Amino acid sequence: MKHKLFVAASLFFGMSLAAQNADEQFIRKIADEVLINSQAYDNLRTLTKTIGARLAGSPQMYKAEDWGYRLLEKSGSDKVLKQRVMVPHWVRGGKDEATAILIGNKKKALQVIALGNSIGTGSKLLTAPVVLINNFDELEEKKDQLRGKIVFYNYQFNSRFIRTFEAYGDAAKYRSQGPSRAAKYGAIGVVVRSMSHSVDNVPHTGGTRYDSMYAKIPAVAVGLRDADWLAAELEKKAPVKISMKTNGHFLPDAEGNNIIGELKGTEFPDQYITIGGHLDSWDNCEGAHDDGAGITQTIEVLRTLKALGYQPRHTIRFVLFANEENGVRGGDKYAELAKARNEKHILAIESDAGGFTPRAFSINSNDAVFEKVKSWLPLIGPYGCNELVRGGGGTDIAPLKEQLGTPLCGFLPDSQRYFDIHHASTDTFESVNKRELELGAVNMAALVYLVDKYGL
Amino acid sequence: MKHKLFVAASLFFGMSLAAQNADEQFIRKIADEVLINSQAYDNLRTLTKTIGARLAGSPQMYKAEDWGYRLLEKSGSDKVLKQRVMVPHWVRGGKDEATAILIGNKKKALQVIALGNSIGTGSKLLTAPVVLINNFDELEEKKDQLRGKIVFYNYQFNSRFIRTFEAYGDAAKYRSQGPSRAAKYGAIGVVVRSMSHSVDNVPHTGGTRYDSMYAKIPAVAVGLRDADWLAAELEKKAPVKISMKTNGHFLPDAEGNNIIGELKGTEFPDQYITIGGHLDSWDNCEGAHDDGAGITQTIEVLRTLKALGYQPRHTIRFVLFANEENGVRGGDKYAELAKARNEKHILAIESDAGGFTPRAFSINSNDAVFEKVKSWLPLIGPYGCNELVRGGGGTDIAPLKEQLGTPLCGFLPDSQRYFDIHHASTDTFESVNKRELELGAVNMAALVYLVDKYGL
CATH class of the missing domain: 3.40.630.10 (Zn peptidases)
Structure with a gap:
């Protein structure tokens, strides 16, 4: 043949x-x-x-x-x-990037990495309550609850796609557009689920693009196991705060x-x-x-x-x-x-x-x-x-x-x-x-x- | 289409x-x-x-x-x-398999593993001069030089094959037939280049088949980097002896x-x-x-x-x-x-x-x-x-x-x-x-x- x-x-x-x-x-x-x-x-x-x-x-x-x-x-x-x-x-501006989760008095460090092109938190920690957002539709539904909050985008990398670049094309907008779309509604920081289906907990960076219409807010990607854990806590309606520190800036x-x-x-x-x-x-x-x-x-x-x-x-x-x-x-x-x-x-x-x-x-x-x-x-x-x-x-x-x-x-x-x-x-x-x-x-x-x- | x-x-x-x-x-x-x-x-x-x-x-x-x-x-x-x-x-019979190379007074340990189904050397080391054999044609040419020797089959896993199973099919006969074909001419041990194109030095085992016409002799596979090193020494006409110990036997x-x-x-x-x-x-x-x-x-x-x-x-x-x-x-x-x-x-x-x-x-x-x-x-x-x-x-x-x-x-x-x-x-x-x-x-x-x- x-x-x-x-x-x-x-x-x-x-x-x-x-x-x-x-x-x-x-x-x-x-x-x-x-x-x-x-x-x-x-x-x-x-x-x-x-x-x-x-x-x-x-x-x-x-x-x-x-x-x-x-x-x-x-x-x-x-x-x-x-x-x-x-x-x-763009420079990351130091290796002391950190994100900690506070649940009541409990504290847990998450594996994170600042998104490329993202702005830093300055010298002090950025601390705020977290809102779980599974997709942009949900962002719009919850737009009145985001002021002063940190948005956690937990959009799943879709394993049904056989060609994985299609899953990436589907998910990457949460990294590129997510921070500005959250800032539009008054959010002050973003944590985004890594664009990956890996079995480990290593976070994945990549470029974000700020829309000049809105405030530039700090943004990090979080590893998948930590993302699953965080989502589970939020689904239990646990009162979760995140403290984050990043140092990114442009020269x-x-x-x-x-x-x-x-x-x-x-x-x-x-x-x-x-x-x-x-x-x-x-x-x-x-x-x-x-x-x-x-x-x-x-x-x-x-x-x-x-x-x-x-x-x-x-x-x-x-x-x-x-x-x-x-x-x-x-x-x-x-x-x-x-x-x-x-x-x-x-x-x-x-x-x-x-x-x-x-x-x-x-x-x-x-x-x-x-x-x-x-x-x-x-x-x-x-x-x-x-x-x-x-x-x-x-x-x-x-x-x-x-x-x-x-x-x-x-x-x-x-x-x-x-x-x-x-x-x-x-x-x-x-x-x-x-x-x-x-x-x-x-x-x-x-x-x-x-x-x-x-x-x- | x-x-x-x-x-x-x-x-x-x-x-x-x-x-x-x-x-x-x-x-x-x-x-x-x-x-x-x-x-x-x-x-x-x-x-x-x-x-x-x-x-x-x-x-x-x-x-x-x-x-x-x-x-x-x-x-x-x-x-x-x-x-x-x-x-x-078949059991390997202990983890103390070893092969050492002696060049003059120098000694080097090689990474080896006994072939599956192979016989052990008994409690004592098997030590003999080594003959480099690149393929079975060369074995026949050198058949009069093999008595009392250890044969080192250095047949290359052919990287030209795109489907690697073809390279395996081409090379595996040195593992399955090599020991008995060497024993036919009086060799007392075999070292075979691993059937692999890996970049590491880890040896690969696999079954050998003794021909009941000839003596069963001990046989090990050697890692690729060590095989390259050993072949280079032998090509320099260095007087090389190998000492090997294996423990394999059937229950x-x-x-x-x-x-x-x-x-x-x-x-x-x-x-x-x-x-x-x-x-x-x-x-x-x-x-x-x-x-x-x-x-x-x-x-x-x-x-x-x-x-x-x-x-x-x-x-x-x-x-x-x-x-x-x-x-x-x-x-x-x-x-x-x-x-x-x-x-x-x-x-x-x-x-x-x-x-x-x-x-x-x-x-x-x-x-x-x-x-x-x-x-x-x-x-x-x-x-x-x-x-x-x-x-x-x-x-x-x-x-x-x-x-x-x-x-x-x-x-x-x-x-x-x-x-x-x-x-x-x-x-x-x-x-x-x-x-x-x-x-x-x-x-x-x-x-x-x-x-x-x-x-x-």
Whole structure:
């Protein structure tokens, strides 16, 4: 059946059997090169263990930029570019974040972490009674009870979704919009259930966005076991107060850079294929899956194509984007410059969904591009990505679509484990599997090769 | 495209659109029941943490049988059966296994573990010069140099295979046949490179099979980093001796049991669908993936079908097989009794490839059965298994095919992480992801439902 599909697709798109055979062989060479000689895992170890957390504006951001620049040079770029971009510089402001629960005279410490971009409580504790809010509908129902209170959003990460990014899409608004929507009704602080279905109690950060119409109030995420406990106490109508202390604040914008390796096209040097991930991570973790994986896979694709002596027809850009986590300034700058230079971009691919075993690509394009990429699945599928779905490509490349109409492609590894560790201290090097990381690079390289060879 | 395939398949097999719709809805119910109410993960915790390692004949084997019996009752079996079977009773014989390397006057301890079923060195150390053997061809070339020596098989687990079970199939003969093939030429001991591509140094055991033509000699597996180190020393022509001590021996066969839950068929009570895994594990690990996952998924399928009030047309047997690891006596007994009773078995399904994210089923059957199962992929694929391949079903159900010609089906989760932990102390509860385990049960339950509804 696989073979039949293959023949059908090839007849449709006019690939000869000889061409298919050559493609099969070249992709097998890509896989061998990666699975035998890959440097992705060792590079990831350096990025996560030597440099570590690297939020925009932090000293580690600069170290990561230098590391990426040198590695793109060493991995065979014809040239390496820097695109300067001003990035936000939020700092957690100390490790003494704390939230304590008071029930009568009893006191219990909760495992919390301040939300990214959130404001601190100042030097003193913020203490207030807590209101349990299970969803935004309930917020509206209880809007008259929120003044002077701390809102606890206990919205459940919905385990019924098979693709866990859908559960995240469903829940993340409580983190991004929750604080301002509570402040609108006079709340003075927010505790939000972590966007996760993990079995542990580790809290997950992530960016919040204050609506300038309302007061900025402190906000923390709480671990899942503590969230369950707190909800149970509140459902018992226990009189619960929370005391919280956070220290977050913004410093002046900092000067960051997109770091870009380039392989010059032999036939269409002015037509670009972009492949990338983001170099920054949240400050509370090693950012191994998010997005050290995407960064090291991107560099591995470059290393592999060079190691095989591949000379691309189009110019391929290997982009380590600045500042995805709390600003997307890197992605915006990349698209802005591409537009200003009137560049033609035929496809942009991002890996920012973890370093897990490959399963699919998502495509945001017209039908013709979708069907053409789909016709290549019989070639790529044996290495993991045997499915093509419609969907966004990635946060960093989205501005290319907005600015230039570029088709986007997202690399989609298996999503079951991702939200166990996303934006949490558990996103460590040890949570990445060497072969899974490498197979991601194989699938990405295969797609880049086919796009470059056949166009879109 | 998915929808088109779906319609095409349904027309071919005569399923009405209404039937497809009902099937989609029922499988969605299965998924909801498992993802919201699953007990598989908690059951796995009990099996691995409370009972632990459970090799055939061990006290833990009996505890696991009792646990399984009670759980099959509690999960809704119409009745629970025991099939008595005599099982081999190999014991490691002490935790003081050791292998030291001597180079000149230097001494280094290697991380080793005796192979299952292997003979011990007796109370004294076995010390001899070492010969590096990279493969069986080299063994034949060097056959005159092996008398009185210890053979070190350093055959590499081939990372070029995308499906890692192929690498295992390629390498495992050095563990199963290596000792006797070395003994044939007078070797007195064997050290074998672990069948793994893990990044750690943990040794992996597994069964060896002595050929009764030759002397039984002690044999250990060595961790990968130590294997690399040892090979490098030997390639430098360093004069290397190994001293090893192991204590393995067989006790008299023990009385074990297959533990079987049954749901009686309403229309065809004398036609059976078997689903199962194996209850035993190697003695050096919790056996969480191998095969606690298969056991708890099998029981979860039962619990789920009962929770949904499903009344099967055929009799479904949920089988916890005894003694897969070093004897397959449980699987043999099950097929022997089925044959003696002239039972009709329409399909046997096994989960014994780990508790990782679902990807495929393998089928060992004629073309008609294969194509019929394939026609159901559009219904099951959204939950993970979107591929059907030809291949064996599982060690425990293989005798059913041999004895009765029963079509076999193997549940194939993603294989990239499996040989990191297979037969090693790292096969722990913590290495299993809750959702991945549960999704396996969803896919297995969906297949059981479709086989029961439509037959094969």
